[in-house]
Amino acid sequence: QKEVEQDPGPLSVPEGAIVSLNCTYSNSAFQYFMWYRQYSRKGPELLMYTYSSGNKEDGRFTAQVDKSSKYISLFIRDSQPSDSATYLCAMSVDAGGTSYGKLTFGQGTILTVHP
Amino acid sequence: EAQVTQNPRYLITVTGKKLTVTCSQNMNHEYMSWYRQDPGLGLRQIYYSMNVEVTDKGDVPEGYKVSRKEKRNFPLILESPSPNQTSLYFCASSLQGPWGEQYFGPGTRLTVT
Numbered sequence: 001q002k003e004v005e006q007d008p009g010p011l012s013v014p015e016g017a018i019v020s021l022n023c024t025y026s027n028s029a030f031q032y033f034m035w036y037r038q039y040s041r042k043g044p045e046l047l048m049y050t051y052s053s054g055n056k057e058d059g060r061f062t063a064q065v066d067k068s069s070k071y072i073s074l075f076i077r078d079s080q081p082s083d084s085a086t087y088l089c090a091m092s093v094d095a096g097g098t099s100y101g102k103l104t105f106g107q108g109t110i111l112t113v114h115p
Numbered sequence: 116e117a118q119v120t121q122n123p124r125y126l127i128t129v130t131g132k133k134l135t136v137t138c139s140q141n142m143n144h145e146y147m148s149w150y151r152q153d154p155g156l157g158l159r160q161i162y163y164s165m166n167v168e169v170t171d172k173g174d175v176p177e178g179y180k181v182s183r184k185e186k187r188n189f190p191l192i193l194e195s196p197s198p199n200q201t202s203l204y205f206c207a208s209s210l211q212g213p214w215g216e217q218y219f220g221p222g223t224r225l226t227v228t
Contacts, residue, residue: 008155032214043119043205043219044158051214088157092213101165102173103148103213107157 003027006089006106015115019076023089023106026070030091030104033065035074038086038108047087048074079113086110117142119220121206127226128196136191136223138206146209147189148173148217149181151202158205164189165212196227 006023013019021035031052036044048063050056050072056063062075072091076083089106093099119140128134140147148163150173160173164183178200180192189208193200204223209215 006157034214041222043207043222044217045219046216049214049216090158090213095212095214099171101146101148101163101171101213103160103163103217104174105150105158105160107155 001026004089004091004104004106006109008107008109010110010112012112012114013079015079015081015113017079017113019079019083019111019113021074021076021087021089021109021111023072023091024070025072025091025104027091027093027104028067028070029093031094032092033063033072034090034092035061035063036088036090036105038088040085044088081113081115084112117218119206119208119218121204121220121223123223124221125224127228129228130197131195134193134196134225136193136204136206136225138189138191138220139187140189140208140218141187142208142210142218143186144208144210144218145186146212146215146217147183148207148213149179149189149191150205150207151175151200152205152222153202161191161204163213196225198227201225201227 034049038044149161162181206220207217
């Protein structure tokens with residue numbers, strides 16, 4: 001079983017839809033939870049990150065972490081064609097933890113928002 | 116301009132011929148890391164370096180070597196490449212660790228025949 005599981009999709013939605021992207025994980029030591037966005041033929045770029053549990057909002061994007069269920073989500077409101085990309089979740093343990101330099105990614109979800 | 120550079124961007128080589136992919140950052144970052152990206156597998160970490168002279172294995176280190184002699188450079192070495200190392204490789208750096216924002220290079224597409 002992989003440490004981080006992410007539904008690869010692909011996911012296709014109409015413009016304006018609410019998108020929900022999810023990851024589950026098995027390592028209870030993970031404390032940092034990140035979402036990266038990767039456009040075609042480009043390197044990933046950080047979209048949002050959350051420390052421990054809770055919600056974080058940034059414009060149309062909301063990240064949620066439920067550590068009790070080992071489940072994280074990224075919501076995109078009012079999705080736009082420019083949101084079409086691959087979304088990758090990533091997780092790491094806290095500084096000082098075992099293997100604290102490691103970063104574990106999910107498989108990535110390919111999202112297409114059509115006009 | 117703050118950036119991570121990788122060279123070469125594209126490389127086709129043959130099995131067993133040693134190669135090095137260079138990575139350099141100009142942001143004075145402590146943390147650097149190498150990843151490979153394969154369809155359906157996402158990004159997998161090969162090696163990382165918390166600071167100069169300190170490196171450690173990621174999830175898929177077999178067949179790779181790294182060195183961190185200077186803060187800005189973190190080359191990836193394939194001593195004897197094999198076809199299963201055909202992949203898209205990314206170098207990344209961040210201020211302190213994987214929990215901070217990582218800046219990724221443009222990627223190196225490697226084909227081993």
